[in-house]
Amino acid sequence: MIGIVDYGRGNLRSVEKALEKVGFEAKIMTAPRDLQTVDGVILPGVGAFADAMEGLKQGEWIEPIVEFARSGRPFLGICLGMQVLYEVGEEHGEHAGLGLLAGRVVKFPPGRKVPHMGWNSVSLLQPSRLLEEIPSESYFYFVHSFYVLPEDSQDILGTSDYGIVFPAVVGKDNVWGAQFHPEKSSPWGLQLLSNFGKLVNEYAALSSN
Structure with a gap:
């Protein structure tokens, strides 16, 4: 079972429907206790970094989410949900993130329209189970004004150019x-x-043995 975190900042139903379309059971989690009932988590997100962290704080999600991720269970952040995985976001001042990955979230430099919105290709840099059967230079849909600067370049699986x-x-x-x-x-x-979803099912099978 895949849990989708509902902290008031994401396209929850569209993520749930997409998972169902590819054959995986998912549920929208409305309270941290729901983390005990799932084998993997998706953290979606739309909006500003500080606002997202405030939503997680108000819902008392922060410590349970960090504990879940550090337990070894599969965890995926989407868009703003990816950005808050990092230590610091620079949107409207500096704000602490979840700190699950080392690095910062910074604004695109002047000279390009923001937000970066629309389809763009992704160059894959290294193999990953998350990216199996996806060709390099495949197109994905983006909407964001900030991007991550990971501390460790080995954490970067794919890049795009804007x-x-x-x-x-x-x-x-x-x-x-x-x-x-x-x-x-x-x-x-x-x-x-x-x-x-396959990674989540594998983890669930291993943990049940």
Whole structure:
């Protein structure tokens, strides 16, 4: 079972429907106690970094989410949900993130229209279970004004180019992030969600033995 975190900042139903379309059971979680009933988690997000962290704080999600991710269970952040995986966001001042990945979230430099909105190709840099069967230079749908600067370049699985090259997919151990919206990026976005679902099922099977 895949849980989708409802903290008032994401396209929950569209993510749930996309997972169902590729054959994986998902549920929208409205309270941290729901984390005890799932084997993998997706953290969606739309809006501003500080606003997202405030929503997680008000819902008392922060510590349970960090504990869940550090337990080794599969965890995927989408768009703003990817950005808050990092230590610091620079939108409207500096704000602490979840700190599951090392790095910062910064604004696109002047000279390009923001938000970066629409379809863009993703160059895959290294193999990952999350990206299996997805060709490099496949197109995905983006909507964002900030991007991540990971501390460790080994965490960058794929990049996109919007006047500057920025991380489009990141991952370390059991924690992954997609800057684009896979639920809006058929067919390759659905492939990514399917790959995540398989990782969740594998973890569930191993933990039940």
